[in-house]
Amino acid sequence: MKLVDRSVTDLLAAFRSSSPTPGGGSASALSGAVGASLLAMVAGLPKSRAATDEQSTELSAAGARCSVLSDELTVLIDRDSDAYDLVVSAYRRPKSTDEEKAARSAAIQEALRTAIDAPLSVMRACAAAVEQAVTIARLGNPSASSDVLVGVELLGAGLRGARLNVDINLGSVKDEAYVNHARKAAADCAHRIAAAQSLIADLKP
Numbered sequence: 203m204k205l206v207d208r209s210v211t212d213l214l215a216a217f218r219s220s221s222p223t224p225g226g227g228s229a230s231a232l233s234g235a236v237g238a239s240l241l242a243m244v245a246g247l248p249k250s251r252a253a254t255d256e257q258s259t260e261l262s263a264a265g266a267r268c269s270v271l272s273d274e275l276t277v278l279i280d281r282d283s284d285a286y287d288l289v290v291s292a293y294r295r296p297k298s299t300d301e302e303k304a305a306r307s308a309a310i311q312e313a314l315r316t317a318i319d320a321p322l323s324v325m326r327a328c329a330a331a332v333e334q335a336v337t338i339a340r341l342g343n344p345s346a347s348s349d350v351l352v353g354v355e356l357l358g359a360g361l362r363g364a365r366l367n368v369d370i371n372l373g374s375v376k377d378e379a380y381v382n383h384a385r386k387a388a389a390d391c392a393h394r395i396a397a398a399q400s401l402i403a404d405l406k407p
Contacts, residue, residue: 204280205224205283217229223286224282224283227283227285228280231276231279233357234272234324234327234364237355237360239268242269244350245262245342247343249343251343261337261342264341265334265338281323282320282324285316285317285320289313292313293306314374318367321365321371322368325361325368325392329361329394332402335353335354335398340405354402365391
């Protein structure tokens with residue numbers, strides 16, 4: 203059964219178990235999915251600050267985008283665990299002959315890319331959701347301002363957690379160009395979320 207199809211109680215039990223999956227990557231995606239969902243909720247509340255049709259449309263679009271991003275992050279909860287399993291499987295391949303060693307090495311490198319792409323996708327989705335939070339914080343129902351901030355904190359935790367997984371897996375990748383590209387992508391996501399958080403902090407309560 204997929205992680206996302208389990209009850210909350212069963213999912214938490216899975217995180218507590220001695221199995222390596224679900225681990226930090228799946229937890230990061232889950233954190234982001236909850237954060238984006240909170241933002242979507244606030245965007246849909248009545249009594250918003252939107253004073254014009256244009257602002258109402260802007261707020262509605264931000265909420266819809268957060269709903270889509272929450273769905274993407276939900277999928278990534280399982281994808282991250284699947285990626286870890288691929289890495290483990292690659293390391294378990296036979297290595298008795300030169301041919302087997304070469305095939306094993308290639309499989310490991312390919313699996314590591316998958317294990318990096320998943321948390322990178324989490325980072326991108328979290329950054330995109332926090333960017334939408336700027337609009338929701340500005341135009342959403344002021345009574346739910348704390349919900350916006352909680353959502354942003356959860357998305358920030360999701361991004362930071364995912365980056366830890368990106369960094370640790372990059373240490374084993376031999377393709378320098380890929381490593382540089384992935385590090386740049388991760389840094390860009392961190393910059394985006396920091397800029398959005400700064401804008402939210404500057405908004406009047």
